[in-house]
Amino acid sequence: MASRNPRVTVLGGGSWGTTIGSLAARNTETVLWARNEETVTDINERSRNSRYLQDIPVTKTLRATTDLEEAVAEADVLVLGVPSQHSRGVLEQVTKHVRPWVPVVSLVKGLEQGSSKRMTAIVEEVMPGHPAGVLAGPNIAREVLQGYAAAATIAMPEHRQAEMLQELFRTNLFRVYTTTDVTGVEYAGSLKNVYAIAVGVGDGLEAGDNTRAMVITRALREMTRLGVSLGGDAMTFNGLAGMGDLIATCTSPFSRNRTVGVGLAQGKSLDQIAAEMNQVAEGVKTVATVMKLAAEQGIDLPIAREMDAVLNHGQPVKETYRGLLRQAPGHEVHGDEW
Numbered sequence: 001m002a003s004r005n006p007r008v009t010v011l012g013g014g015s016w017g018t019t020i021g022s023l024a025a026r027n028t029e030t031v032l033w034a035r036n037e038e039t040v041t042d043i044n045e046r047s048r049n050s051r052y053l054q055d056i057p058v059t060k061t062l063r064a065t066t067d068l069e070e071a072v073a074e075a076d077v078l079v080l081g082v083p084s085q086h087s088r089g090v091l092e093q094v095t096k097h098v099r100p101w102v103p104v105v106s107l108v109k110g111l112e113q114g115s116s117k118r119m120t121a122i123v124e125e126v127m128p129g130h131p132a133g134v135l136a137g138p139n140i141a142r143e144v145l146q147g148y149a150a151a152a153t154i155a156m157p158e159h160r161q162a163e164m165l166q167e168l169f170r171t172n173l174f175r176v177y178t179t180t181d182v183t184g185v186e187y188a189g190s191l192k193n194v195y196a197i198a199v200g201v202g203d204g205l206e207a208g209d210n211t212r213a214m215v216i217t218r219a220l221r222e223m224t225r226l227g228v229s230l231g232g233d234a235m236t237f238n239g240l241a242g243m244g245d246l247i248a249t250c251t252s253p254f255s256r257n258r259t260v261g262v263g264l265a266q267g268k269s270l271d272q273i274a275a276e277m278n279q280v281a282e283g284v285k286t287v288a289t290v291m292k293l294a295a296e297q298g299i300d301l302p303i304a305r306e307m308d309a310v311l312n313h314g315q316p317v318k319e320t321y322r323g324l325l326r327q328a329p330g331h332e333v334h335g336d337e338w
């Protein structure tokens with residue numbers, strides 16, 4: 001890393017890219033690349049991103065630009081904050097302008113459709129030689145930006161690098177822990193969105209608090225079984241990126257994924273929900289990929305399967321919990337049942 005203060009460049013001017021940019025700008029020089037001119041002007045002239053974060057102020061020193069080359073050419077750290085289905089395209093645009101040793105930290109909680117790849121695997125493909133990691137945890141953007149205490153974990157293949165990057169993002173109210181389990185953190189962050197939709201469906205059907213707790217707990221078991229079989233560490237799923245984020249996303253009224261589930265239970269179509277929200281809910285596209293990965297691993301994921309049936313195969317939402325309740329429960333820890 002450079003001897004001067006490292007420059008962080010965040011790619012993506014949505015709610016989370018802006019929030020992480022605002023945190024990093026408190027610690028070091030930070031530039032945010034957004035493709036939307038109005039967002040750039042809003043950040044530079046008003047220290048706001050009103051489109052995504054209403055009137056919550058961002059750090060005054062955060063600078064934004066629409067010029068991708070200018071944003072990345074001097075970067076010491078690159079942060080990937082665009083939705084999963086657009087990440088490869090953005091990385092392909094930036095790779096030739098970035099210095100070869102620059103680490104890439106993904107904020108993305110989704111998997112690429114088709115390839116089923118995690119974002120760090122895409123970084124390794126498109127930007128070979130760049131160290132690739134991920135920052136994830138229970139982080140509803142607007143709460144973090146408003147200054148409510150929160151925590152996340154940063155995973156890099158080398159622990160020393162995770163420790164160096166930790167310092168760029170942490171504040172006294174945003175606690176950043178470190179790990180080397182990149183695989184586990186990425187799968188945990190992506191999988192929890194699918195289960196937040198399931199919990200939203202339950203909440204939308206007014207299934208009650210016990211049902212919500214049951215689904216969250218059994219969801220954690222499903223996430224762990226798949227994530228461990230794909231190479232993640234079981235303990236990661238009990239941590240901030242797993243259980244922590246599952247709780248936040250499944251219970252927050254601000255979660256887009258939970259909102260999708262509630263909307264479906266209220267009889268809305270996916271198109272209607274997406275139009276009302278105007279933001280990405282990664283779980284909608286992740287569910288089919290998760291089913292594919294589970295099939296390849298020979299693992300049954302009953303809750304995810306019900307969500308896939310609703311989202312991709314026209315199953316009426318009211319059948320969801322009926323379908324699950326028809327299954328007999330097995331061993332709580334070792335069983336494959338939900």
Ligand SMILES: NC(=O)c1ccc[n+]([C@@H]2O[C@H](COP(=O)([O-])OP(=O)(O)OC[C@H]3O[C@@H](n4cnc5c(N)ncnc54)[C@H](O)[C@@H]3O)[C@@H](O)[C@H]2O)c1
Binds near residue numbers: 013109110
């Ligand atoms: N919002 C949160 O609370 C939060 C917290 C943690 C992680 N995340 C994750 O961060 C990622 C980004 O989510 P977000 O909440 O910022 O999304 P968002 O919907 O608020 O914003 C997405 C941003 O990406 C931009 N974008 C989309 N396609 C693009 C492209 N092809 N080129 C350039 N820019 C493009 C959009 O213009 C927008 O600025 C997601 O994977 C999400 O799961 C979000």
Ligand SMILES: O=P(O)(O)OC[C@H](O)CO
Binds near residue numbers: 139196249254
């Ligand atoms: O709004 P969601 O559902 O995309 O969730 C946002 C964050 O991932 C919560 O940690």
